[in-house]
Amino acid sequence: MSERLFQRSFTFLKPLNPFLFKSSMLLKSIMEYKFNFYFQLQSNTDSVQPFCVLILFLHFYKENDRKMPLEKNAYLRYQVLDRCFSNVGKQYFMVDLIEECFKELHVMDPSILSISRRQILYDIKFMESKEGWSIPLIKPRIDRKAYYQYDNASFSILNQPPSKIELEQIENAKLVITRLASLDEFEWMHELVAQLEELFTDSERKVIDFGRNQYLEGLSNLSKLYYAILNKQVLEITYKPFHREEPLVTLFHPLYLKQYNNRWFLIGHIDSYESLTNYPIDRITKIEEVGGKFVNLEIDFKEYFDDVIGVTRNLNDEPVEIKLRFSLNRAPYILTKPLHGSQKTKQDENGLTVTIEVIPNRELIAHILSYGDDVTVISPESLREEVATKLKNSLKNY
Template structure:
């Protein structure tokens, strides 16, 4: 199938023209009919050429297209086009080979998002699609996404997604790592966020001073809907909320700070190509040392991220963050000294 923009729209327009027995469509008429439709969806469209229309017709007549039977009638020196069978339409034809392959690729990609609430319908539809496409899995998968269907807590995604959408108040039995026993939390759910292959629920807890209560899905034991009036979110823009932080933890009364980091060697090249934050600005101090500047609120995830680069990164400022990282590294070093190994 032609890969140029709006190809399918042109095929549909041509199909309607070829079916119309009440009018003769010469090549210029076909161009004008396509251009009218293109201008409706894109007022800045510059139109299409005669060559493009002829290529489209050739594709529709080919086996890769729909193998249409198109008659050409002469009127003087000009030619007009019409289906040999006026009842024919590409809309009534089975999928062509290219369309089948495109759908197979789409099905393969979508099938990887298991556990994601917005893709639950895919897994109900997959058997029908595979049967209709007569697929036989003869080739290995050629694309993979970082999606773990066995991730603990992922089974709650659908329930929480539905509660947010339908504005339902929930009672959640929750067991964080730092306490011995689980406890119940009332939550008005607002937002689901994934970070570092873990999912988090944000919402309002009426028994807390914070308006952005945060629960890790892998620590949720049970969820029940309760008959309380839902308090909608009217204060937090979630896109802006996460713009100022790395991860999901936004410090109470947190303020933006300028963080200056130095990355060495290959790690610097990696960080330059894959920024750690949208505010990142970089400068090579020398061929082996990259300076990175970001504007963020300092939180637990930022500290963990810096520590994950080990000896390849050095905190230059602020001093408070530098001291925290230094302290963490000294404690880690002492663990090896105490082990005696």
């Protein structure tokens, strides 16, 4: 959700009432950290749901001090400290903890130039308290210097159950989210309410499941890429294509992240190419920030992807009219789940004719093939021939 969209929503929300306006400000912070929280939690817990709203609500509004919201970078520091404390392969002294927290926050916000020792000590004290997570921290000494680690290496704040106070706050969070979900700008929150309800219900019987690919590689890179885009950082990316033995190393100007078919893609610019490049993040093996002038192409990516199914297109491609014929058996599915926003339909006693205006690409062809013998490509002829060729090649395997 863009800054411009947030400004429009704030303008609309502010006259309604102060609490709702504060909620929208909270949601702005949520969106700033959404990727980081969601994907760090996704890689560390069995419950891979978007906890971003929950976490920020819990830590912005503490039960013991509702008038004093937690400093916005605190939870990220807690995650870094938690990771350091559970690392049995390295001894983290205070100077190391400060450095690790600084590196993580500086990626997120380059204006952060330092973190004080006092801040880290305060964070540790909170994490050890009952209001935090009562972490089992020990502080062995080497040459009078203490290093910090968990007494139990399997402990993590990310797998601790919510307390009674937190559960009460979750209920408050759901009320705020439900209220905002009625606005067009926050319509995506309807699903989030259902996810929170399912995660924190008292019933042992689960009645809803959200599709996800918890085994997808590369999710740990998502927050780093997200902040690189926000901060306009040039990256050196090592990318391993499927059909190439040696990886590619490129200077990459990241511009956008898009999810398609349960897979995340990084879209950006490479100096040697005129068109945009997209990399599946599960094929990115290394990311390093480098110096250099960032090439910021002014592209409205919502509009850019309006004309395609999937993520593949060139800047100058134009959409064409594509006509498909579906069987009567498949027709109800196409009517209730359109192929594309431009879809137009005409049904008769023999089937359903569908017309869409999109740029042909490999994702479109794969989507058409997924319907098997329930679909026929009518036009254009070039697409009809390409789909027919793939079907003929497929038959050779049987």
